[in-house]
Amino acid sequence: MSSPAPLHAVTVLGHDRPGIIAETTGRLADLGLNLEDSTMTLLRGHFAMMLLCAGDAEASAIEAALQPLTADGTLTVTVRDVPQEDAAAPAGTSWVLTVHGGDRPGIVSSVVARVAEVGGNITDLTTRLAGDLYLLVAEIDLPGGADVPALEAAVTAAASDLGVGATLRAVEADDL
Amino acid sequence: MSTTSTAVNEVVLGWSERDLGVEGRVLDVVRAPDPVLSTRGADVDPTDPATVQLAADLVATMRVSPGCVGLAANQVGVSARVFCVDVSEHPKTRGHHGTYVLCNAEVVESSRNEKAREGCMSVPDLTGDVKRASRVVVRGQLPGTGEEVTLHASAFEARALQHEIDHTDGFLFLDRVAGAHAIHPRKTYL
Numbered sequence: 001m002s003s004p005a006p007l008h009a010v011t012v013l014g015h016d017r018p019g020i021i022a023e024t025t026g027r028l029a030d031l032g033l034n035l036e037d038s039t040m041t042l043l044r045g046h047f048a049m050m051l052l053c054a055g056d057a058e059a060s061a062i063e064a065a066l067q068p069l070t071a072d073g074t075l076t077v078t079v080r081d082v083p084q085e086d087a088a089a090p091a092g093t094s095w096v097l098t099v100h101g102g103d104r105p106g107i108v109s110s111v112v113a114r115v116a117e118v119g120g121n122i123t124d125l126t127t128r129l130a131g132d133l134y135l136l137v138a139e140i141d142l143p144g145g146a147d148v149p150a151l152e153a154a155v156t157a158a159a160s161d162l163g164v165g166a167t168l169r170a171v172e173a174d175d176l
Numbered sequence: 177m178s179t180t181s182t183a184v185n186e187v188v189l190g191w192s193e194r195d196l197g198v199e200g201r202v203l204d205v206v207r208a209p210d211p212v213l214s215t216r217g218a219d220v221d222p223t224d225p226a227t228v229q230l231a232a233d234l235v236a237t238m239r240v241s242p243g244c245v246g247l248a249a250n251q252v253g254v255s256a257r258v259f260c261v262d263v264s265e266h267p268k269t270r271g272h273h274g275t276y277v278l279c280n281a282e283v284v285e286s287s288r289n290e291k292a293r294e295g296c297m298s299v300p301d302l303t304g305d306v307k308r309a310s311r312v313v314v315r316g317q318l319p320g321t322g323e324e325v326t327l328h329a330s331a332f333e334a335r336a337l338q339h340e341i342d343h344t345d346g347f348l349f350l351d352r353v354a355g356a357h358a359i360h361p362r363k364t365y366l
Binding site: 096098100101102103124125126128130131132133134135137138139163164165167169171172 | 300301358
C-alpha cells in the first residue's frame with residue numbers, strides 16, 4: 001500500500017462575503033487537492049474556516065495559489081503541512097457540558113480546567129455571547145473509569161464561584 | 177406502559193382562563209442570565225388567590241407575545257412552579273388541549289425522543305436543537321379549583337410541556353442542547 005498523500009492544514013480568516021469558500025476550494029481543486037475535513041463558521045460576523053486537504057503539493061505552492069484571496073487585505077490565509085493523525089478509538093464515555101450565565105472573564109478557563117484535571121478531552125466547543133448572556137457548550141470524552149459525579153460537582157462548584165450554572169449530560173446516540 | 181387513556185383530557189381541554197375569574201395583567205418577561213431562570217421554583221397552592229392571579233397574568237402575557245406557545249412563572253420573575261401553554265395555533269401542533277395553566281407539574285412518563293429546534297422568550301438571541309420525548313404523560317393541578325389532572329400529550333404540545341416544566345425546575349433549553357453545533361443565532365424574530 002502506498003503511503004497516504006501529504007496533508008495540509010489551511011485556515012482562512014477575515015471579513016465575510018459571499019464566495020470565499022467557492023474560491024478557496026476551487027483553487028485547491030485546481031491543485032488536485034482533496035478536502036479531507038473542514039469546518040467553517042462566523043465568529044462575531046468574521047469568516048473563519050479551517051480545512052485539511054490531501055495531495056502532492058508544497059505548502060508554499062498552495063499558499064501562492066490562495067494568494068488572490070488576500071489581495072484586498074480583508075482575509076488572512078495560512079497553509080501548514082500536518083502529519084496524519086490516527087484517530088484513537090474513543091474508550092470511555094461522551095458528555096455534553098453546558099455553562100451559561102452573566103458574562104465575566106474566566107468562565108471558559110475555570111470550567112474547562114476541571115475537565116482537563118480528570119483527563120477529559122474536549123472534542124467540540126462553542127461559546128456565544130448574546131447580550132449579557134454567556135454560553136458555553138462543550139462535547140467531552142471522558143476516560144473509562146472517570147469519576148463523573150466528582151467531575152460534575154467540581155464543574156458545578158467552579159461555575160457557582162463565577163455566578164453561572166453548569167449542566168453535564170451523557171450523550172445519547174440513537175443508532176438507527 | 178400506562179394503563180390510562182391516551183385520549184384528550186376533557187377537563188383540561190374545557191378549561192379556560194375565564195375560569196380563573198380574575199383579569200390577567202401583562203408582565204415583563206425576564207431574560208437570561210437572570211438567576212430566577214436557573215432556580216427551581218417553589219411548589220404552590222393552586223387554590224391560593226396569588227396563584228390564581230399569577231395564572232391569569234401568565235396567560236395574558238402569553239397572549240400579547242407573538243408566537244409564544246407557553247410561559248413559565250420564572251419567566252416573569254416569579255420563582256413558582258406554574259406555567260401556561262397554548263399550542264393550538266402552532267403549525268407543528270397535532271393534538272392539543274387548548275389554553276391551560278398547570279401548577280406543580282411533572283412528567284410522569286415519556287417516550288419516543290425526537291430532536292427539534294427550540295427558542296425561548298427568555299433567550300431571544302439563540303435557538304437550539306433539543307432532543308425531547310414526543311409522547312409524555314404530565315400530572316399537575318389546575319389553578320383555582322386545584323383539581324389534579326393527568327394529560328397525555330404528543331408532538332409539539334409534548335415538547336412545549338417539557339420546555340415549560342424545565343423552566344419550573346430552573347432549566348433552560350440551553351441546558352438540554354444536543355451538542356456544540358446545536359446552538360444557532362436566531363435569524364427571524366416573531
